[in-house]
Amino acid sequence: MSLLSVQELSVSILSDDGAARELVSKVSFDIEAGKTLGLVGESGCGKSLTAMSILDLLPKPQARRSHGKLIFNGETISTAAPSRLRQIRGKNIAVIFQDPMTALNPVQTVAQQIIEVLNIHFPKLSRRKHRERALELLHEVGIPAPEERLAVYPHQLSGGMRQRVMIAMALACEPDLLIADEPTTALDVTIQAQIVRLLKRLQEKNGMAMLFITHDLALVSQLSDHIAVMYAGKIAEYGPAKDVFSKPCHPYTQSLIAALPGINSPAKSPLLALEGQVPAIENMPPGCRFANRCRHVANICHTEIPQQDVNTNATMVACHRWKEIKQ
Amino acid sequence: MSESILEVQGLQLHFSQSKGIFTRQRAVVRAVDDVSFSLRSGETLGLVGESGCGKSSLGKALLNLHRPTAGKVIYQGQNIAGLSDRAMRDYRRSLQMIFQDPFESLNSRHTVSAILEEPLIIHRIGDAESRRRRVAELLDMVGLPSTASSKYPHEFSGGQRQRIGIARAIALKPQVLICDEAVSALDVSVQAQILNLLLDIQRELNLSMLFISHDLSVVRHMSDRIAVMYLGQIVEIGEAQAIYSHARHPYTQGLLAAIPKLGSAPEAVSLIGGDIPSPMAPPSGCRFHTRCAYAKDKCRVDAPTLNVDHDGHPAACHFWKELTVA
Structure with missing residues (x-):
């Protein structure tokens, strides 16, 4: 059984003239536990909308899921109550975004932001335990001198370090599925190589599945077990990574x-x-x-x-x- | 070897920057630090490096958009620092630039014909009628319909806007084109269209090009020779073929290894760890030693130089000969 099953998902946007337009049209795919699905396509093809609609993070009220069913771990999350989705978000399914500068809170320290996640999902643990876990996470994502980094603000970090902090936050609750939306697009190739290797290593260690969204064909071909190629809101081709590319x-x-x-x-x-x-x-x-x-x-x-x-x-x-x- | 059209000698570009809001101390950012190279007539020189290595600053210094702190830019035998305002205008006419962001580099309140006509008006070329003809000719050259001339930039897609930027750059029939990340903002399919257009135009107008990009596979496709920059300095320069098949500098080797290749497994070990150091306080000795897998004591103390040697493929590394053998 697959970890996440997306069935005939459509996302509609309400345009200025009042008409609803389908930006994502009947998209279906499955992600198996511990595996990586690469979702590739050019800008505007609907790959990010598809991903965001999984966690119901669409910009409302303009965009909404107009059709389709989402089944995560046997549970139909497309009809789940907002309170249930809040439990899943961050704990079972986590997201990392393209631009770590805008995705991180600029007026909170690294420690505060990681601990916030832990606080929501493990409120019973002590502050000290939370801090220890935050330190452990920074260490795990390969941030040098993690004790010192806990107290710094995002602007004091480089782009690669910020993305590592984002990954640390996403991994805080050891999610079953990580949605990575263009996580290395804003980074240099040398840093991209480091982050990709880090994600691979963490995936093997925690056995988490990944939905890796990118426009970079070569990158996705190295990372994925399966690939879905999107064009203008529809999946054009979807199958095992090696076959799709060869x-x-x-x-x-x-x-x-x-x-x-x-x-x-x-x-x-x-x-x-x-x-x-x-x-x-x-x-x-x-x-x-x-x-x-x-x-x-x-x-x-x-x-x-x-x-x-x-x-x-x-x-x-x-x-x-x-x-x-x-x- | 064909003769060089543009010669850069010991170019330095330093920016002074406040160290903080509560201090009067200033720090010096060494964006470009002692760079020398020549651009040969009709060739494309690729300039690659990570963000912040000074490649865009270097491009702007060539156009005198940033005044160099030291060093010379010599265009057709003349040092541009000594040019009068009028001669500078002529110089800029023969050197044109294409920018990365086609959304920000076009005036959104001007129609396309006004955008393309502006350089002609500034340089007092032709009358209204001949300028109109030239605009139509330019649109045709970059593959846009003639109806485009009365439209505004926002009515076009990113790729079409980049075509407008190219048309504007070639309006004055320049000798040298500086492309600063000209295709970085575009999708793969559109990127290929624009690269083809640039190759066509270069052939047609016999342009020399400085092609600045962080994308090594694009640079490889476009360039005759390639210069690799790291922290404000050129660390290796040579024929494109030689750079890609026999990279000498460990930084170039690491950069090449880091590019994801279609359908192959990622490199098991990264040759380049860590982040790029701050250009305000570059490391002592070889600037790359903090990230270099092969760094030795000598690298921490002595700065290697880029000696133009017999085979025209110098690398600024103390140990490149040993590394290539190994």
């Missing part, structure tokens, strides 16, 4: 991989760019949402929404023509 079936996944410089392309040669743009939300095409940019587009793509097809590697592909265009 044998991509959806034309969008293929183009994304081809557009990356430097893998096999000789320097200064033209890249296989994906022409055009993502369609605007107010005029989503009636058929396949990728149709206007697809190299393999046919008549059917403009009129009918592609069904989710499953290939031999157990990869789900949402394309009318994937069998014909296989590489």
Whole structure:
């Protein structure tokens, strides 16, 4: 049984003219205990909205979950009461965000912020125990001189150190699932490598599952067991990480991989760019949402929404023509 | 070897900064510290490094947007520090810049035609009619429809806005283009479009380019030669091919190892630990010794120099010869 099962999740946004528009449309995936699902896609494809709707952290009232079911550890959390969700948040499912500077409270010390989490979920433990645990966490995430860092404010730390503090907060209650929303995008590659290694190590140690959201294909390919590729609010391709990258079936996944410089392309040669743009939300095409940019587009793509097809590697592909265009 | 169009000699750029609100003491940030290189005619020189290493400051110093503290920038044989205001205007005409953020670098209250026309007006080029023709020509070159000219920047996507930024930069037919993280804010699919456009334009106009980026795979794709910067200094410079296949400086090796590669497992050990030190108090000796896996006593005391040696691939490391053998 999977740890988290997301079934036909849709998120709608109320626009200025009063119309509800579906930014995330019938997204389904499963995360198994201890495994990592990588959710990749370009900006605006709905990957963060998908993640935030799991914990009901959508910006209300504009955005709301309009359809779908979420089952976490056998419990249907999509219909759970707010008080129950508050218990789950931080304790069973924790989140780390892209920008640790805006996600941390600038007027509280590192110690106060970590202890706040412990206070909410373990109110019976003594202050001293909380402090000891905070120290232990900072040590675990590899912050040098953790005793001194407890008393500092976020602005006194570097970007990489701030992200480590965020991770320490997220791990405070040893969650079953960690949602990491672009956790290394704001960091330099050397620091990114350190943080990725840290997350991997902690995952192995605590056996936690991860939903890793990023736009970086190479990064997600190194981290994930399964990958879901999102485009314009829908999942285009979803399957085991090694198959999705070595044998991509959806034309969008293929183009994304081809557009990356430097893998096999000789320097200064033209890249296989994906022409055009993502369609605007107010005029989503009636058929396949990728149709206007697809190299393999046919008549059917403009009129009918592609069904989710499953290939031999157990990869789900949402394309009318994937069998014909296989590489 | 083709001749150099831009020559940088011992360039230093120091900023003085208050140490705090309760003190009058000032600290000196050594953003660029003794940097020398040359940009050859028609080539692309890639400039890579982590955030805060001084790569953007260096780009701005070349345009005299920051006045260098010491050192020289020589353009076609002339030191730009001695230029009169008028000559400086001509110099800036031949050196243009493309910025990272296409949202902030375009005036949101101007139409696209006004944005593209402005440099032509400032440099008193042509009459209204010929400028209009030039705007249409520029839009065509960067792949935007002619209807774009009457629109405002907010009506465009990030990639299209970057196209406008490129059109503005080439409006004056420059010799040198400085691209400061020109594709960093863009998605992969759009990034490829813009990189292709830059390559086309470079070929068409025979431009020399300084391509500043933190993304090593993008830099590798675009550059003929690459300079690696660390804490205000160039630590290695050479042919792109040589840098990527035989990196000499441990910092370059670590940077390359840190890039995630599609479908391969992450590197088991990180070659570079810790954070980048503050440029206000750079470490003694070799500035990289605090993070270097191979640091020895000598590195803590003696600063290595970037000697231009016989093969044109110098590395500022005392021990690079031993490291490459090992």
